[in-house]
Amino acid sequence: MSEFFDGLETRSADQRDAEQMAALARQVAHAQAHSAAFGEILRGVDAAAVTSRAALARLPVTRKSELLERQKAQRSTDAFGGFAAVVRGPKMQRIFASPGPIYEPEGTARDYWRTGRALFAAGFRSGHLVHNAFSYHMTPGAFILEAGALAVGCTVFPAGTGQTEQQLQAMVELRPDAYTGTPSFLRILLEKAVETGTDIRSLQRASVGGEACPPSLTAWFREQGVEVFQTYATADLGLVAYETASRQGLVLDEGVIVEIVRPGTGDPVPEGEVGELVVTTLNPDYPLIRFGTGDLSAVLPGSCPTGRTAPRIKGWMGRADQTTKVRGMFVHPGQVADVARRFPEVGRARLVVSGEMANDRMCLRVETAGGSDGLRSAIEAAVRDVTKLRADVELVAPGSLPNDGKVIEDARSYQ
Known part of the structure; x- marks a missing residue:
């Protein structure tokens, strides 16, 4: 694929590193000043000195379990546990609830979760109709992909989950070009279409997430006429990495700094070794610094054959919490x-x-x-x-x- 979402994707490694490290120092200072939780977690840290990966690796890792405990402890005063840097009002569009429950804010930035980059790499283009089968109930999954589709210039049908027959009817009558949702529900739709003789051949590509999508399933989708690409995003961090036409790992998003650390620690492992994904987001509204995802992966050598120069990871390789x-x-x-x-x-x-x-x-x-x-x-x-x-x-x-x-x-x- 010779087209790119923006110029960030083709920066040299040196330029990306210099710009991200400069942004990192600003983000640490911002988090200290505007996030009560990180004001405490990073107390005593000289933000101006956090301009390298070595300096970043010396900061503590905050894991989802710790975020949940802080939220629980402050339910009566701050549902976000001090992690959000924005408050209710014009700068906070929505609040979502993930299992826990963990509450996440949505700011007002266009494509707040940055998934437009992943959808563009999957071939979504302006004018496409996207059948969005992620849940629109409490959790942010549907909104995460909807925002990306709108940023690309797509039109979105908010299908949500369930009601397979009604969804197939809508697909016949609206003729969507693309699908967003879990791979398991896409398979249900395609199998039901074959069973009932329903023509949904307008559907040619999909961005899937929320579950593993092994190569065997990707190949099955291709046999049904649908090219499927994986998007790795979370409610906390937004887009982390995405699949491209090369099918060689997942390219890291431009809005995050990713480390692979030895499970149970904050110690980075050598390139190629499997460890836990720890992510620092440059989102000013929810400035998570060294956030432990609990997911295992590893960095791949070299860069993507499509010309995107950001590092790549192998994809989801299991969970790091092996207690x-x-x-x-x-x-x-x-x-x-x-x-x-x-x-x-x-x-x-x-x-x-x-x-x-x-x-x-x-x-x-x-x-x-x-x-x-x-x-x-x-x-x-x-x-x-x-x-x-x-x-x-x-x-x-x-x-x-x-x-x-x-x-x-x-x-x-x-x-």
Whole structure:
């Protein structure tokens, strides 16, 4: 695809990095001044000095669970828990509720969630009619994609969810060019159309999200005449990454700064290693700094063959929260990282929990170039100190552990 949504997509890596780091320092200062929560979280941070990824990595990670707890604690005074930088009135168009409930504000910026970029890459164009099958009830999903479609110049039919027969009737009579919604509901619509002999061949492309869409399902959609592209966006952050015609990973949005960190920590991992996506948004209305998504992914080498120069990620690769209960006690990925940090000669670590119900066994596998019985014994003692549980320790060569983002592997039998 030789067309781009705007000039930001083809910036050089150096230009993008310089402009994003300058914007980062301004965003940190803005968050400190206008978001009560980040005024507290970032207390003592010199915003003017946060002009590099190394400086960003020294800031604390705020995870969704922490955001929810702050919101719950302040329900009577501030439904947003101090995270919003705008107040009700002309600068806040809507309030949404995600499961939790977590409340999110919508500001007045055109294409507030920035999904126009993703839809343009998926081939949505001015004059297209978009059948929007995301829910218009409480949650922002429908509005996130609707705003992007309007920014591209599309017309939107607010179909919402359910009522398959009525939706097919509308598609026959309105002849939409494109679909936004979950891949599972798109499949239901297409299968029902085949079953009933309904002609919805006007539908040629789709932007899907909210669920995994594996290559096998994308291929099935193509067989039905619909080119499907994945859009990775959240209610908190807006667009994070999007698929292009190259089908080689997801390109990062221009309005976010993304890090991949070791699960349970805020420590960035080397390029290519799987870890948790941590996102800093440059949205002034909801300035989330180092927001832990809880999703696993990895950075791909090189840039997109379409000419977009932003980094790419592999896409959604699972969840980072691998907290596991062992012998009645919770063990967290952060505890595994804490053990590993105590030993400079240790690289990656993976705690394997095995055994049958009520007979749990733990084995911590650690990568090290030069192991010894003394190191093994010291690590075993550290595990007991940190988790209050006993574990065997296995020393393995660097690069031996799978690159799948797992810090805790639950291999127990529950039969």
